[in-house]
Every structure is written in structure tokens, then in C-alpha cells.
Amino acid sequence: MGKLIDRVVVTPLAVIPLAAGDVMHAMKSSSSGYTGFGEAYFSCLAPGAMKGWKKHSRMTLNLVVPVGVVRFGIVDADTQEARLYQLGPQNYARLTVPPGLWMAFRSGSTETSIVLNLADIEHDPSEAETLAQDAMPFDWSAPVWIIGSEQVLAS
Amino acid sequence: MGKLIDRVVVTPLAVIPLAAGDVMHAMKSSSSGYTGFGEAYFSCLAPGAMKGWKKHSRMTLNLVVPVGVVRFGIVDADTQEARLYQLGPQNYARLTVPPGLWMAFRSGSTETSIVLNLADIEHDPSEAETLAQDAMPFDWSAPVWIIGSEQVLAS
Numbered sequence: 001m002g003k004l005i006d007r008v009v010v011t012p013l014a015v016i017p018l019a020a021g022d023v024m025h026a027m028k029s030s031s032s033g034y035t036g037f038g039e040a041y042f043s044c045l046a047p048g049a050m051k052g053w054k055k056h057s058r059m060t061l062n063l064v065v066p067v068g069v070v071r072f073g074i075v076d077a078d079t080q081e082a083r084l085y086q087l088g089p090q091n092y093a094r095l096t097v098p099p100g101l102w103m104a105f106r107s108g109s110t111e112t113s114i115v116l117n118l119a120d121i122e123h124d125p126s127e128a129e130t131l132a133q134d135a136m137p138f139d140w141s142a143p144v145w146i147i148g149s150e151q152v153l154a155s
Numbered sequence: 156m157g158k159l160i161d162r163v164v165v166t167p168l169a170v171i172p173l174a175a176g177d178v179m180h181a182m183k184s185s186s187s188g189y190t191g192f193g194e195a196y197f198s199c200l201a202p203g204a205m206k207g208w209k210k211h212s213r214m215t216l217n218l219v220v221p222v223g224v225v226r227f228g229i230v231d232a233d234t235q236e237a238r239l240y241q242l243g244p245q246n247y248a249r250l251t252v253p254p255g256l257w258m259a260f261r262s263g264s265t266e267t268s269i270v271l272n273l274a275d276i277e278h279d280p281s282e283a284e285t286l287a288q289d290a291m292p293f294d295w296s297a298p299v300w301i302i303g304s305e306q307v308l309a310s
Contacts, residue, residue: 019201019204020200020201020204020205020206021198021199021200021201021204021206021267021268022197022199023196023197023198023199024196024197024198024199025196026194026195026196026197026271027194027195028193028194028195028277028278029192029193029194029277030277036192037184037191037192038183038184039181039182039183039184040181040182040183040195040271040273041178041179041180041181042177042178042179042181042221043176043178043179044176044177044178044179044221045175045176046174046175046176049174049175049176050175051175051176066197066199066269067222067269112176113176114221114222114269116181116195116271118195122183122184122185123183
């Protein structure tokens with residue numbers, strides 16, 4: 001089985017440069033991390049803002065950030081393990097988060113950032129728990145996981 | 156059966172206003188126009204730029220514009236029917252385009268626009284034809300379809 005938090009996966013994605021505007025991959029049905037399609041939605045994030053904490057019991061998240069910079073904090077409350085990831089068009093990747101982990105995300109940009117979630121089930125408030133932003137100890141200034149390097153623990 | 160171009164559908168989408176950043180719906184597996192998930196990708200569009208013309212033989216496009224303003228021109232080459240749609244966060248909707256129609260899109264913004272395509276098959280260059288931008292007569296200044304009003308012919 002391995003540890004739940006080790007099932008958090010960052011998959012670098014291709015950006016195809018074009019004069020009329022880049023094409024940026026997000027996910028294919030053959031991609032690692034794809035577990036079905038339930039719903040796609042955007043979550044905008046104002047400069048300085050934070051959303052979360054939230055824990056899903058059934059939804060797998062597949063997160064892509066085409067605009068801005070977003071830091072994602074992920075915590076396994078059972079093992080007290082935590083990780084910090086940073087996504088945006090400059091380090092363009094998809095973050096796969098399995099159910100059972102707490103997640104919050106914070107803006108790292110002076111512009112509005114945009115997160116696309118490609119979720120494997122439709123939105124269902126009964127399958128998510130929430131916690132206040134300050135209810136979860138988390139070191140947002142820890143080293144972030146950088147694409148191509150080893151994953152590092154956030155706290 | 157009806158006409159192919161009448162299967163082009165615009166579905167208004169919900170935007171949920173939040174202080175930390177809006178949530179903008181894109182598509183659910185139960186949505187009208189959903190015919191399966193093959194691939195999701197972003198196509199950025201520089202100010203003043205145009206992409207197309209392209210015709211898919213198998214792919215159904217589901218297009219959402221969370222940033223900027225984009226005009227989509229759609230042509231049935233067999234019947235010479237054409238339509239013009241304008242999407243962006245200010246008239247936020249999903250545009251479903253069945254296979255067999257020519258499509259091009261043009262920026263209507265001074266910033267880079269972003270188009271999300273939720274396609275029902277993975278990218279396959281063998282199922283798409285292309286035409287030069289000026290090879291298809293099209294009136295980009297025609298009245299656009301506005302959400303909530305009747306669809307209008309572009310030319």
C-alpha cells in the first residue's frame with residue numbers, strides 16, 4: 001500500500017509555444033492520476049487569499065494552475081505528515097491529490113490566480129469536511145516541491 | 156436529425172462569488188453536451204490573435220473562457236451556414252461544438268485570453284483538417300450570440 005501522502009503526485013505537463021498563444025496540456029484519460037471524470041471547475045484565488053482547509057472522502061483532485069502562482073499545503077492528519085507544492089505556468093504541472101488528505105491553497109501572486117480542478121466525481125458537500133484556516137498548523141514558508149527535484153516535507 | 160449547426164449549444168454556467176476568489180463552473184459528467192472525457196487542455200490566445208480554421212471528424216469540443224474575451228466562428232461548409240459566439244467571464248458559458256463543423260476563434264481582449272477545451276477524445280492530428288485563416292469567408296463583425304437571447308446568424 002505505502003503511505004497515503006505518497007499518492008500525492010506531481011506530473012510535469014507540456015506547454016507548446018505558439019505565436020498566437022501557447023497550448024498548455026492539463027489531463028488526458030490515459031494520464032497518470034486520471035480516475036474518471038465527474039466535474040471540471042475553476043477556483044479563482046485573489047492576491048493574498050487562502051482557501052481551505054478541506055478534506056474529501058471520495059473525490060480525487062487533479063489540479064492545474066494556468067494563471068498566477070498557487071501554493072498547495074497537504075496534510076495527513078493521521079500521520080502528521082505534510083507537504084507543500086507550488087504550481088503555476090512557470091513550473092507547469094498537474095497535482096493529483098487522493099481522498100483522505102487535508103488540503104488548503106494560498107496565493108503566491110499579485111494577480112488573481114486560477115486553479116482548474118478536474119475531479120473524478122461531481123461536487124457533493126456531504127463528502128467533504130472543512131476546517132478553519134488557522135485550525136491546522138502548517139509552515140507555508142517551508143521549501144516547496146520543485147518539478148524535477150525530490151519531494152520535500154513542508155513541516 | 157435537424158441541422159448539424161443546430162447542435163452547437165451554448166450553456167450558461169454558474170459563477171459563485173467568493174471573497175477569496177470566485178468558483179466558476181465548467182462541466183459535469185451529467186451536463187448537457189458531455190459525451191465523455193478524452194482530454195482537457197488550455198489554448199491561450201494573444202491580443203489580436205486568431206487560431207483556426209479547424210474541423211474535427213470525431214472530437215466534440217466543450218469550450219469555456221475563464222479569462223479574456225474570445226469570439227468563436229463556426230461554419231457548416233455543406234450548408235454555408237455560419238454562427239458567431241462570444242465567450243468570457245462576463246458572459247460565462249460553455250460552447251459545445253459537435254464534429255463536422257469548421258471553427259476558428261479570435262481574441263476580443265487586450266489581455267491574453269484562455270480557452271479551456273474539455274474534449275471527448277484525446278488529441279489525434281489524423282481526425283482534424285485545417286484551413287488558412289483567410290480561406291474561409293466569415294464576417295467577424297456580425298452580431299454575436301448573447302447568452303439568454305436567441306442565436307443569430309453571423310453571415
